[in-house]
Amino acid sequence: MKILKYVIIMTAAVLAGCSSLRLSPADFSWPVESVIRVDDNGMAKEDRYALSFNAKPLYFEETGDSLAYLDRDLRVIRDTLGYYYITGNKFKNVYVFTMGDGAFNLYNEIQVSETGIANPVFNQRPPYVELIEGDNQYCLSNSGIEKEKK
Amino acid sequence: MRYRVIINCLLLSLLFSYSVLAQSDYEIVQGFKTKAMAIDDSIRNASSIDELRSAANQIDSLRNKYADKKDLLDKSLYPLNFNKTFENLQMAYDLRKGDFTQINVLQTQVSGLKDQVEVLNQRNTDLISRVQTLEAESKNDKSRIIQLERTVADLKASLQKRDELVISMIDSLIPPSYRQKSELSSEEKQKVYSEVQKNNVLNNVKKSLQDNIKFLQVASLTPEDLTEIKNQQEQFAKLWKSVGPKLVSIYSEKNAGTNELKEIDQTFTTWKNTLTQQAWNSVRLIFADYGINLQRFASGKEFTETAASFINDEIKNVGIKNSGDSQITYKSFADSAWYGEVKPTWVPYLLENNLFTEAQKDTVENKITDWKNSLYGSSFNWMYLVIGILVVVIVILIIVKRKPKPKTPENQTLS
Numbered sequence: 001m002k003i004l005k006y007v008i009i010m011t012a013a014v015l016a017g018c019s020s021l022r023l024s025p026a027d028f029s030w031p032v033e034s035v036i037r038v039d040d041n042g043m044a045k046e047d048r049y050a051l052s053f054n055a056k057p058l059y060f061e062e063t064g065d066s067l068a069y070l071d072r073d074l075r076v077i078r079d080t081l082g083y084y085y086i087t088g089n090k091f092k093n094v095y096v097f098t099m100g101d102g103a104f105n106l107y108n109e110i111q112v113s114e115t116g117i118a119n120p121v122f123n124q125r126p127p128y129v130e131l132i133e134g135d136n137q138y139c140l141s142n143s144g145i146e147k148e149k150k
Numbered sequence: 151m152r153y154r155v156i157i158n159c160l161l162l163s164l165l166f167s168y169s170v171l172a173q174s175d176y177e178i179v180q181g182f183k184t185k186a187m188a189i190d191d192s193i194r195n196a197s198s199i200d201e202l203r204s205a206a207n208q209i210d211s212l213r214n215k216y217a218d219k220k221d222l223l224d225k226s227l228y229p230l231n232f233n234k235t236f237e238n239l240q241m242a243y244d245l246r247k248g249d250f251t252q253i254n255v256l257q258t259q260v261s262g263l264k265d266q267v268e269v270l271n272q273r274n275t276d277l278i279s280r281v282q283t284l285e286a287e288s289k290n291d292k293s294r295i296i297q298l299e300r301t302v303a304d305l306k307a308s309l310q311k312r313d314e315l316v317i318s319m320i321d322s323l324i325p326p327s328y329r330q331k332s333e334l335s336s337e338e339k340q341k342v343y344s345e346v347q348k349n350n351v352l353n354n355v356k357k358s359l360q361d362n363i364k365f366l367q368v369a370s371l372t373p374e375d376l377t378e379i380k381n382q383q384e385q386f387a388k389l390w391k392s393v394g395p396k397l398v399s400i401y402s403e404k405n406a407g408t409n410e411l412k413e414i415d416q417t418f419t420t421w422k423n424t425l426t427q428q429a430w431n432s433v434r435l436i437f438a439d440y441g442i443n444l445q446r447f448a449s450g451k452e453f454t455e456t457a458a459s460f461i462n463d464e465i466k467n468v469g470i471k472n473s474g475d476s477q478i479t480y481k482s483f484a485d486s487a488w489y490g491e492v493k494p495t496w497v498p499y500l501l502e503n504n505l506f507t508e509a510q511k512d513t514v515e516n517k518i519t520d521w522k523n524s525l526y527g528s529s530f531n532w533m534y535l536v537i538g539i540l541v542v543v544i545v546i547l548i549i550v551k552r553k554p555k556p557k558t559p560e561n562q563t564l565s
Binding site: 075 | 174175179222226228
């Protein structure tokens with residue numbers, strides 16, 4: 001019994017040791033947003049960061065139309081913590097994603113307009129991501145709108 | 151009232167700063183990239199030094215305009231940064247400026263060369279016709295030979311000088327830096343085209359080649375002359391090979407002058423063939439000087455066949471033709487023409503330039519030996535026979551004289 005306890009404690013210690021390795025601080029921020037054209041297959045590709053993802057489910061989520069991605073641009077930026085912020089013209093929301101196994105996992109959906117935002121742009125303003133839409137400015141974090149200037 | 155104005159101004163400036171602040175970083179970066187690219191294009195496509203100077207002003211104003219965005223641009227212009235972008239623009243500017251400086255210098259050079267070439271063109275035409283006249287006159291009047299030689303030397307030097315000028319002209323129009331480029335820009339092409347047209351370069355190249363051909367045709371030349379001309383020809387051909395395709399591409403775009411360029415290529419081939427033909431003509435003339443009229447030949451093979459055919463005919467005629475005449479023909483052909491002049495003077499040149507082979511030379515000489523044997527063969531045999539008999543007789547006499555006499559009893563007593 002004693003031996004079993006010892007083995008369990010040692011295993012826990014080893015596993016804890018493995019998971020405690022952190023490279024901190026790390027800055028994942030992109031200096032400027034990327035404007036990504038969605039191709040005919042619904043794929044969005046960003047060359048500088050070698051990033052590509054299927055944008056069709058995002059458009060379906062936003063508009064309910066599976067073909068709404070055609071001839072559209074997405075605006076993508078990554079914040080200091082590594083969260084991806086994605087939005088587009090006439091979107092009502094900014095989508096915050098984390099990286100998963102070969103996929104983007106939705107972390108938060110931040111509603112910024114009820115009717116849809118016109119020509120939105122992202123700026124990197126650590127610790128926030130700034131969203132500008134016309135005369136409106138929003139300071140966003142992964143959890144939502146932190147500040148709003150009008 | 152005064153305060154109200156100040157407040158309004160402050161509000162306006164706040165509004166202005168707000169609108170500046172509200173600008174997208176992405177747009178700033180894209181705007182900078184677009185402007186830098188436009189300046190780069192205007193540098194590369196500048197067709198005059200003034201256009202280039204205006205690009206330099208644009209560089210300065212771009213730098214000033216975006217100086218306060220340097221941090222953003224440093225992060226966003228990967229793999230470049232703010233300073234590197236301007237370094238690249240400056241480098242493109244300096245390079246292009248160098249092109250213009252070079253072009254200006256070369257244009258001045260070419261204009262000077264053009265005048266000199268024109269003078270020499272006229273002079274060479276006069277000299278060629280003078281050589282033609284003197285060649286004809288010298289056949290009857292030997293006193294003209296010295297004059298002819300002097301004029302030929304003069305013409306040769308003058309042609310060479312003109313060729314060198316034409317070469318410098320081509321060299322200046324398409325400098326080595328242009329030749330290394332796989333494709334010239336449209337401005338560079340236009341520049342070369344207008345200079346080539348203005349300075350009549352294609353005509354001068356053609357005239358130069360044609361005069362060289364005429365010179366070969368009218369003057370009697372030595373192997374040394376031909377070697378010199380060959381070197382000159384190779385130099386010319388090498389330059390043309392590096393420049394010709396560029397000119398063809400420029401002219402084909404303009405749909406002009408391509409026939410002239412083709413003609414130049416053909417004239418090069420003619421010049422080369424004429425040089426070969428001239429060597430064989432000189433050989434033929436040597437035989438003709440000794441009264442041996444051979445058929446025209448233009449290669450080692452043809453010469454060997456012609457010489458062999460002539461000798462075969464002569465061999466067949468041995469015994470039919472007067473023996474004295476046959477021997478004179480043999481001596482003229484073999485001793486005077488072949489061994490006396492052609493072999494020491496022309497054969498080394500022909501062998502060196504692969505116009506004649508050792509095997510062909512051996513064939514000719516074997517034929518000459520056969521001819522000699524058939525002419526003098528019997529008398530030689532008699533001589534050998536007489537000499538042989540004489541030698542045998544002398545040897546027998548010596549042996550007989552030296553043979554010791556048999557010993558007699560008197561001899562024995564005496565000893």
